[in-house]
Amino acid sequence: KQEVTQIPAALSVPEGENLVLNCSFTDSAIYNLQWFRQDPGKGLTSLLLIQSSQREQTSGRLNASLDKSSGRSTLYIAASQPGDSATYLCAFQDTDKLIFGTGTRLQVFP
Amino acid sequence: SQTIHQWPATLVQPVGSPLSLECTVEGTSNPNLYWYRQAAGRGLQLLFYSVGIGQISSEVPQNLSASRPQDRQFILSSKKLLLSDSGFYLCAWSVRGGKNTEAFFGQGTRLTVV
Numbered sequence: 585k586q587e588v589t590q591i592p593a594a595l596s597v598p599e600g601e602n603l604v605l606n607c608s609f610t611d612s613a614i615y616n617l618q619w620f621r622q623d624p625g626k627g628l629t630s631l632l633l634i635q636s637s638q639r640e641q642t643s644g645r646l647n648a649s650l651d652k653s654s655g656r657s658t659l660y661i662a663a664s665q666p667g668d669s670a671t672y673l674c675a676f677q678d679t680d681k682l683i684f685g686t687g688t689r690l691q692v693f694p
Numbered sequence: 695s696q697t698i699h700q701w702p703a704t705l706v707q708p709v710g711s712p713l714s715l716e717c718t719v720e721g722t723s724n725p726n727l728y729w730y731r732q733a734a735g736r737g738l739q740l741l742f743y744s745v746g747i748g749q750i751s752s753e754v755p756q757n758l759s760a761s762r763p764q765d766r767q768f769i770l771s772s773k774k775l776l777l778s779d780s781g782f783y784l785c786a787w788s789v790r791g792g793k794n795t796e797a798f799f800g801q802g803t804r805l806t807v808v
Contacts, residue, residue, distance in 0.1 A: 620799075625782075627801040627802045628784065628799040629799075675797070682740070682786070682788075683740070686736070686737035
């Protein structure tokens with residue numbers, strides 16, 4: 585059974601710092617990886633999708649990588665801003681299902 | 695463009711009452727549809743998913759059921775709510791049959807069972 589772990593569970597940093605959020609999974613037979621952002625009390629917003637044949641994707645200040653052999657994905661946030669404060673979730677596609685990690689709660693203070 | 699709608703946004707129901715949450719998708723056909731629950735301080739748990747009309751897969755035994763009466767409509771129901779059914783319910787869709795498809799979520803329904 586696929587298990588997904590996100591480290592750290594929570595993170596509080598001053599604005600301007602570069603951040604790395606980690607996501608690990610137990611079964612390398614995944615289709616793709618997706619990173620989401622969730623603001624309090626809201627739904628999930630898709631940030632990046634890394635397809636199975638890709639190793640990374642970039643969008644603005646965000647960069648996500650995928651290493652299937654080691655069972656890891658990282659989300660890199662450059663020059664963090666208070667508006668980045670949210671919970672970040674990774675999810676792996678397993679056939680027809682998305683399996684989620686428990687999330688990293690990020691707070692960026694001015 | 696595709697959009698996904700969930701309603702209601704919030705709901706307070708007494709124990710033992712029935713439940714019906716609705717989710718609809720616009721701008722796409724034959725989507726995979728999903729219901730997730732997020733309990734307070736916990737991750738997202740997949741409850742049900744559907745790859746077609748009338749096709750429902752249940753991930754965990756529970757007090758809930760799901761139905762897909764139309765291609766782009768997904769309904770989450772209960773005959774009698776329990777306190778433990780409280781949580782944040784999210785509907786999502788993705789392109790059917792794709793191995794590298796992106797999933798999109800609705801804004802969620804906050805259910806409080808009292």
